[in-house]
Amino acid sequence: xxxxxxxxxxxxxxxxxxxxxxxxxxxxxxxxxxxxxxxxxxxxxxxxxxxxxxxxxxxxxxxxxxxxxxxxxxxxxxxxxxxxxxxxxxxxxxxxxxxxxxxxxxxxxxxxxxxxxxxxxxxxxxxxxxxxxxxxxxxxxxxxxxxxxxxxxxxxxxxxxxxxxxxxxxxxxxxxxxxxxxxxxxxxxxxxxxxxxxxxxxxxxxxxxxxxxxxxxxxxxxxxxxxxxxxxxxxxxxxxxxxxxxxxxxxxxxxxxxxxxxxxxxxxxxxxxxxxxxxxxxxxxxxxxxxxxxxxxxxxxxxxxxxxxxxxxxxxxxxxxxxxxxxxxxxxxxxxxxxxxxxxxx
Amino acid sequence: xxxxxxxxxxxxxxxxxxxxxxxxxxxxxxxxxxxxxxxxxxxxxxxxxxxxxxxxxxxxxxxxxxxxxxxxxxxxxxxxxxxxxxxxxxxxxxxxxxxxxxxxxxxxxxxxxxxxxxxxxxxxxxxxxxxxxxxxxxxxxxxxxxxxxxxxxxxxxxxxxxxxxxxxxxxxxxxxxxxxxxxxxxxxxxxxxxxxxxxxxxxxxxxxxxxxxxxxxxxxxxxxxxxxxxxxxxxxxxxxxxxxxxxxxxxxxxxxxxxxxxxxxxxxxxxxxxxxxxxxxxxxxxxxxxxxxxxxxxxxxxxxxxxxxxxxxxxxxxxxxxxxxxxxxxxxxxxxxxxxxxxxxxxxxxxxxxxxxxxxxxxxxxxxxxxxxxxxxxxxxxxxxxxxxxxxxxxxxxxxxxxxxxxxxxxxxxxxxxxxxxxxxxxxxxxxxxxxxxxxxxxxxxxxxxxxxxxxxxxxxxxxxxxxxxxxxxxxxxxxxxxxxxxxxxxxxxxxxxxxxxxxxxxxxxxxxxxxxxxxxxxxxxxxxxxxxxxxxxxxxxxxxxxxxxxxxxxxxxxxxxxxxxxxxxxxxxxxxxxxxxxxxxxxxxxxxx
Numbered sequence: 022x023x024x025x026x027x028x029x030x031x032x033x034x035x036x037x038x039x040x041x042x043x044x045x046x047x048x049x050x051x052x053x054x055x056x057x058x059x060x061x062x063x064x065x066x067x068x069x070x071x072x073x074x075x076x077x078x079x080x081x082x083x084x085x086x087x088x089x090x091x092x093x094x095x096x097x098x099x100x101x102x103x104x105x106x107x108x109x110x111x112x113x114x115x116x117x118x119x120x121x122x123x124x125x126x127x128x129x130x131x132x133x134x135x136x137x138x139x140x141x142x143x144x145x146x147x148x149x150x151x152x153x154x155x156x157x158x159x160x161x162x163x164x165x166x167x168x169x170x171x172x173x174x175x176x177x178x179x180x181x182x183x184x185x186x187x188x189x190x191x192x193x194x195x196x197x198x199x200x201x202x203x204x205x206x207x208x209x210x211x212x213x214x215x216x217x218x219x220x221x222x223x224x225x226x227x228x229x230x231x232x233x234x235x236x237x238x239x240x241x242x243x244x245x246x247x248x249x250x251x252x253x254x255x256x257x258x259x260x261x262x263x264x265x266x267x268x269x270x271x272x273x274x275x276x277x278x279x280x281x282x283x284x285x286x287x288x289x290x291x292x293x294x295x296x297x298x299x300x301x302x303x304x305x306x307x308x309x310x311x312x313x314x315x316x317x318x319x320x321x322x323x324x325x326x327x328x329x330x331x332x333x334x335x336x337x338x339x340x341x342x343x344x345x346x347x348x349x350x351x352x353x354x355x356x357x358x359x360x361x362x363x364x365x366x367x
Numbered sequence: 368x369x370x371x372x373x374x375x376x377x378x379x380x381x382x383x384x385x386x387x388x389x390x391x392x393x394x395x396x397x398x399x400x401x402x403x404x405x406x407x408x409x410x411x412x413x414x415x416x417x418x419x420x421x422x423x424x425x426x427x428x429x430x431x432x433x434x435x436x437x438x439x440x441x442x443x444x445x446x447x448x449x450x451x452x453x454x455x456x457x458x459x460x461x462x463x464x465x466x467x468x469x470x471x472x473x474x475x476x477x478x479x480x481x482x483x484x485x486x487x488x489x490x491x492x493x494x495x496x497x498x499x500x501x502x503x504x505x506x507x508x509x510x511x512x513x514x515x516x517x518x519x520x521x522x523x524x525x526x527x528x529x530x531x532x533x534x535x536x537x538x539x540x541x542x543x544x545x546x547x548x549x550x551x552x553x554x555x556x557x558x559x560x561x562x563x564x565x566x567x568x569x570x571x572x573x574x575x576x577x578x579x580x581x582x583x584x585x586x587x588x589x590x591x592x593x594x595x596x597x598x599x600x601x602x603x604x605x606x607x608x609x610x611x612x613x614x615x616x617x618x619x620x621x622x623x624x625x626x627x628x629x630x631x632x633x634x635x636x637x638x639x640x641x642x643x644x645x646x647x648x649x650x651x652x653x654x655x656x657x658x659x660x661x662x663x664x665x666x667x668x669x670x671x672x673x674x675x676x677x678x679x680x681x682x683x684x685x686x687x688x689x690x691x692x693x694x695x696x697x698x699x700x701x702x703x704x705x706x707x708x709x710x711x712x713x714x715x716x717x718x719x720x721x722x723x724x725x726x727x728x729x730x731x732x733x734x735x736x737x738x739x740x741x742x743x744x745x746x747x748x749x750x751x752x753x754x755x756x757x758x759x760x761x762x763x764x765x766x767x768x769x770x771x772x773x774x775x776x777x778x779x780x781x782x783x784x785x786x787x788x789x790x791x792x793x794x795x796x797x798x799x800x801x802x803x804x805x806x807x808x809x810x811x812x813x814x815x816x817x818x819x820x821x822x823x824x825x826x827x828x829x830x831x832x833x834x835x836x837x838x839x840x841x842x843x844x845x846x847x848x849x850x851x852x853x854x855x856x857x858x859x860x861x862x863x864x865x866x867x868x869x870x871x872x873x874x875x876x877x878x879x880x881x882x883x884x885x886x887x888x889x890x891x892x893x894x895x896x897x898x899x900x901x902x903x904x905x906x907x908x909x910x911x912x913x914x915x916x917x918x919x920x921x922x923x924x925x926x927x928x929x930x931x932x933x934x935x936x937x938x939x940x941x942x943x944x945x946x947x948x949x950x951x952x953x954x955x956x957x958x959x960x961x
Contacts, residue, residue: 072809073800073801073804073809074801076646076800077811078642088811089811089823093809094806094809095809096798096800096803096808096809096810096811096812097810097811097812098642098645098672098811098812098813099811099812099813099814099815100638100641100642100665100668100814101638101664101665101668101814104634104635104638104665106635106638107593107630107634107635107636107637107638107639107642108638108639108641108642108645109642110593110628110635110638110639110642111591111593111638111639111640111641111642111643111644111645111646111648111650112642112643112645112646112800113642113646114591114626114628114639114643114648115590115591115642115643115644115645115646115647115648115650116646116647116648116800116801118801119646119800119801136631136632136634136635137631137634137635137638139631140630140631140635144628333626336623336626336627336628337622337623338622338623338626339617339618339620339622339623339624340618340620340622341618341624342647342801343590343591343624343625343626343643343647343648344646344647344648344799344800344801344802345647345801345802346588346590346624347766348588348765348766350616350624351588351589351590351615351624351649351766352585352586352588352762352766353585353586353614353615353616354616355761357614358582358586358759358761359758361582361610361614361759362572362758362759365572365573365574365758366572366573367396367399367400367524367527367568367572367573
C-alpha cells in the first residue's frame with residue numbers, strides 16, 4: 022500500500038514554513054544575519070502572520086540586504102544609509118493596519134543613522150526594529166563600527182580609538198518601551214523575543230549580536246561566536262504564549278515575570294540564577310550596568326513598558342489605512358473653502 | 368500743495384519683538400477697509416527681539432503689490448537705525464519722529480518733519496501694565512490723523528485683528544486716540560500725501576502664499592506631513608496643521624485622517640514623507656534652502672525608486688545660512704538636478720496666492736501619476752508676505768492617483784513588472800502595500816540598480832534603459848504641468864520670468880510704452896511653448912532673483928540651439944523685487960550681457 026505523500030506541517034493560516042522564506046541569501050556562509058532571518062521566518066510562521074501585512078524596511082549595509090531573504094510575500098523598502106527609521110515611520114503612519122519590521126546594522130543605526138535611531142525611540146511607532154550588531158562594516162571590508170569595543174581588536178590587530186556605544190543602554194536612557202538583546206546563535210531566546218516584539222503596540226527594539234564571520238569572528242573580538250558564548254548571560258528564559266495557546270510548561274509561583282502584551286498574548290520570563298524586573302527601568306539599568314562591569318553581555322528582555330503610548334494612539338490617528346482614503350474622505354466638503362475665504366476678508 | 372492721493376508708501380522702522388507688528392497690520396487693514404489694495408512687505412531680521420525690522424505699506428492707483436524701494440512717509444522709531452533711515456529717505460519724505468529722542472535737527476534736513484513725543488504720550492495710557500505694547504498704537508493714531516484714515520476705520524481694523532475682543536479693541540483705541548489727538552492739536556500738515564476711500568478691493572481677500580499652499584495641500588488630499596522648522600517655510604507646515612484639524616472630517620470613531628510629525632531634521636522629514644508615499648498615502652514636507660540640501664540623498668531615492676511625495680521649498684537667500692529672512696529664487700538649479708547621479712525633478716513655480724493653492728493641490732496628482740517627488744518652488748516674498756488676492760476657487764479636477772497595480776491590473780497585463788513600461792509612456796504601474804496583493808507583486812523597492820521586475824541588477828543595458836525610461840517619463844509630464852503664460856508685446860525683445868518676479872514684471876510692463884513680449888514660466892520640465900517663445904524673439908532676457916541666472920542657464924541647457932539669444936538680468940540682494948529693477952533691466956543700455 023502506497024503511503025500518501027507526507028504533507029508539510031502548516032500553521033493557523035494553513036501555510037508551511039517554507040511559505041515564509043525569501044530569496045536565496047547572498048551573505049557569507051555562517052553569517053549571523055542568516056540566523057536572524059531564519060528566526061524572523063520561524064516567529065512569523067509560528068504566529069500565523071500574513072506576510073502581506075508586513076512591511077520590510079531597511080537601510081544600507083549587509084544587514085539591510087537581509088529583508089530580501091525572508092517573508093518573500095511581503096513588500097519591502099530598502100532605503101538610504103541610516104534612514105530606515107524615517108522611512109519606516111512614514112510607511113507605518115500611511116497604513117497602520119500593517120506592521121513594519123525594520124532591519125538595520127550597527128553602522129546603519131549607531132553611526133550615520135544615530136539621530137534617526139534616537140528619535141524613532143522617542144516617537145514609538147508600532148514596529149519591530151532589529152539591529153544586526155557585529156561591530157564592523159562588512160560591505161566596505163572591515164572598518165570598526167561605533168559598537169566595536171575598545172578592547173576588541175580588528176583582524177589586523179588594531180584597536181578602536183573611540184568608545185563603543187551600548188545601544189540597549191542608550192535605548193533605556195531614551196525611554197524606549199521595549200528593549201531586548203539577543204544573539205543570532207540563540208534561536209531559543211530570539212524567536213520568543215521576536216514574537217513578543219511583533220505583538221507589541223509600540224517600537225520593539227532588538228539588539229541582536231550577529232557575528233561577522235569574515236571580518237570580526239577572530240580571537241579577541243568581543244562580537245565573535247566564541248566570545249558571545251563565553252560572556253553572554255541571561256537572567257530569564259523567555260516563553261511566548263499566544264492568546265489562543267494553553268501554557269504547556271509549568272512554573273511555580275514566584276519563578277517568573279509575566280507580561281501581557283497588547284494583543285492578549287503573554288511573555289513569560291522564567292527566572293534563572295540572577296534576577297531583575299524588566300518592567301522597572303531602574304532595575305533594567307542596574308542589570309545592564311552590572312553585567313557590563315563584569316565584561317558580560319546581558320541578553321533577553323531588558324526592558325518593557327506597557328504604559329507607553331504608541332505614535333498612532335498618541336496622534337489620535339484613524340485605524341483605517343490613510344493610503345486607502347478616497348477623495349471624499351480627504352477633500353473638505355463644498356462650501357468649506359468659501360468659509361475659509363471669508364476668514365481672509367478684511 | 369496739490370494733494371497726492373492713494374499713491375505712496377509708508378515705511379515703519381522698529382526694533383524686532385516690540386509688538387509693532389500689530390500696529391502695522393492695523394494700518395494696513397484699515398486701508399483695505401477703505402477700499403484700497405494696501406500691500407505690505409515685512410523686512411524682518413533673523414532674531415527674536417532687538418534687531419531692526421521694517422514694515423512697508425504701499426498703496427497705488429494700479430493696486431500694485433510689489434516692493435516700492437522708495438518710501439514717501441517714514442516712521443523711524445528705532446534708535447539703532449534712525450540715522451540710516453533718515454539718510455536713505457528721499458527729499459521731502461514725511462517723517463514722523465519721536466521727539467523725546469532729541470535727534471539733531473541737521474538729520475532732518477530736506478525732510479518734512481513731524482515731531483511727536485511718543486514717550487511722554489505713552490504715559491497717558493491708563494493701563495500701566497500694557498503700556499509698553501500699547502505705546503505702538505499711538506503712531507497708528509498719528510498716521511490716521513496726518514493721512515486721513517478715519518478713526519472708526521481704525522476701530523474696524525482692530526476688530527479684525529482682535530475679533531470678538533471688544534475690551535482689547537478699546538484699550539488699543541485709547542492709545543491710538545492719544546496719537547490722533549496730539550497730531551490734530553500740534554501738527555501742521557506740510558506734505559501732499561493722503562488716503563481717500565476707493566474701490567480697489569471688491570471681493571478680494573488678504574493672505575500669504577504659505578497659507579494658500581497649505582490649503583492647497585489639504586484640498587489635494589495630503590494625509591501625512593513631516594517637517595522640520597525653518598524660516599520661511601515653517602508657517603506653511605503650521606498652517607497645514609491649523610487648517611487640517613478643522614476642515615478634514617474625522618473617521619466615524621472621531622479619529623484623525625491625517626498625521627503631522629515634526630521630525631528631528633530634514634533627513635527624517637523627507638524620509639517620513641517618502642516612506643508614506645511608498646506606502647500609498649499622499650505626503651508632503653516643507654522646507655527651505657538648507658533643508659533642501661539635506662534632503663538631496665533621499666530625494667534621489669525617491670526619483671530612482673519612483674516614489675511620490677510633494678516637497679515645498681520656500682526659497683530664501685543662500686548659499687549656506689545666507690539670509691534666512693530675505694527672499695531669493697536661488698534653488699532652481701539645485702532642485703532641477705537634485706541628488707547625485709542623473710536626475711531631473713519636476714517643479715512648480717507659483718506666482719500668487721491662488722497659484723500657491725492650485726499648484727499645491729495639483730502637485731499630489733502629478734506626484735502620484737508620475738511617481739516622482741514633485742517640488743513646489745515658492746519664496747519668502749510670496750510665502751510670508753500677505754497679499755491681496757481674489758478668493759481661492761474650488762479645485763475643478765478630481766484626484767488622479769495614477770497607475771496602480773491592483774490585482775486586476777496585474778492579471779490583465781500578462782507581463783506586469785513594477786518598473787515595466789507597458790503603456791509606452793515610461794510610467795509603470797506602482798504597487799501599494801496592502802492594496803497590491805497579487806502573489807507575483809511582492810518585491811523590495813530599492814535605490815540600487817533594478818530591472819523591470821524590481822530585482823537587483825548590475826546589467827549595463829538594464830541600468831541605461833531604466834535611466835532612459837525615467838527621462839522619458841519626466842519629459843512626458845509637460846502635458847500635465849502648468850503651461851507658461853505668454854503676453855505678446857510690440858518689440859523684438861522677449862522677457863522670461865517666473866514666481867514673484869512676475870509681480871514686478873507686470874507693474875513694469877504697465878508703465879512701458881513699447882512693451883516687450885513676456886513669457887511667465889510656471890513649471891519645469893519646460894513646455895514646448897517655451898522653446899517657440901525663445902525662437903520667436905531675437906533677444907530673450909531672463910529676469911530672476913539669483914546671482915548666476917540659474918533659470919537662464921537651465922534654458923540654455925535645454926535649448927542649446929537658441930542659447931545665444933538668452934541673456935540674463937539678476938537681482939540677489941534679498942529684498943522683494945521692484946518694478947524699477949525690471950524696467951531698468953529691459954532698457955537695452957542696462958542689460959547685463961550673458
